[in-house]
Amino acid sequence: MSVLNDTVDWLGDSANWSGDDGIPHRLAQHLDYTALTVVIAAAIAIPIGLWVGHTGRLRGLAVISTGALRALPTLGVLAYASLFSGIGIKPAIFTLVLLAIPPLLAGAYAGLESVNRQTIDAARAIGMTEWQILRKVEVPLALPLIIGGFRSATLQVVATATVAAYIPGPGGLGRYLIDGLAVSDYARIVGGSVVVIALALVLDGLFVILQRVALGSRPSRTPTVA
């Protein structure tokens, strides 16, 4: 029970809510890394995913490489990357981007594949260009799944961004975990974890709302009697 009490004390300690090592600052850093990672990963994964989904080409390769990327051990990649780019935030962002690509890629191509072939055929037959089909038919209809990809990518990055603190330098919420571990300060470790979990839950909730909005006022496929 003492760890729990200590954690509550730690979270309640006003000293932990200000300054460079305070929760607001660490939280902002953490969000910063997450946003940067997801933006970079999306810039890579979304165009590729849309291309694969639209053309159906290289689908096998996309499936295999998303699987392979998922199997990479995060800490191993981080250590390896830091050998090349030195300490600081770069190797961490690189590692997190690799982690965020698979769900984004899968969301994009699976989303496009889920669109009814007949709808796409009809769009083509009435004279839409391939670009118009992608932009006005496939992406809007695939949007819930594409956002789903962002959702899982963001959550994985939020959880895993704690490893950024593994390397000296700036650190986000992971600082509490890594530094706490070094001095066996369990209250700090658990307190930091609680903040990470709370952040993950809040972000997840936001994505749920976003997915609802993406569906818009469009009804489900069940026809009603009119």
Added chain:
Amino acid sequence: MIEYRSIGKTFADGTEAVGDFSLQLPSRTTTVFVGSSGCGKTTLLRMVNRMVDPSHGQVLIDDVDVATRNKVELRRSIGYVMQEAGLLPHRKVIDNVALMMRLKGASKKEARDRAHEVLETVGLDSSLANRYPAQLSGGQQQRVGVARGLVTDPNILLMDEPFGAVDPIVRDELQQELLRLQRELDKTIVFVTHDIDEAFLLGDQVVILKKGGEIAQVGSPADILAKPANDFVSSFIGLDKGRRTLHVEERNGTRIVVDESGKATGVLAE
């Protein structure tokens, strides 16, 4: 006029959909391709707007080879109505119809006004304009599909089994509606169906197809009924089963038209 010149299509997987097909489709008439599945009728239809490019031969519209035309431009100049309507599920009815006008560069207002007009032409209540396709019945969706095909006032209308997925009563209604529209609008219609009754009802020229796009017979419904070219045609149109060989019988003082098996099919108009 649409003309097929010795056209053939073999798909990448080796299936020969059409062997060697030549035919002229006169302007401002309805030509119906009718045949069982695998006869190449849909392939023939889709060659007109280059949804399928032939392996050999040419398709000409008013003496211009469609292969020389830009696919997208060509498709925008031709109305296309398909089974299950093929509407965009995330767009309202009005936007589905107006989309064609927008693709052709019309302003938003112009497109919507024209869409409302044509929805009315196909007999859809304007209260349905702001619904989504999934909120309409099958018959209503199909009317929207027809409206979309007509909205840009194209000379040619391609119809790929448009009434195949609706129930018989609604189909009958839609067929009558199409006949009425055709009387008013005078389009060149290419219609694909596997239903010979539908073909005879709608077609000025009916093309009965065998496997591989081989023409079993071409002619007006009356010509085909009067002089079926061969046993395949007789059997396909139901002459061999006596369904179309009718005679008059008097029953309880009324003159009833019955088929060969004695089944009543109608009354004789005096």
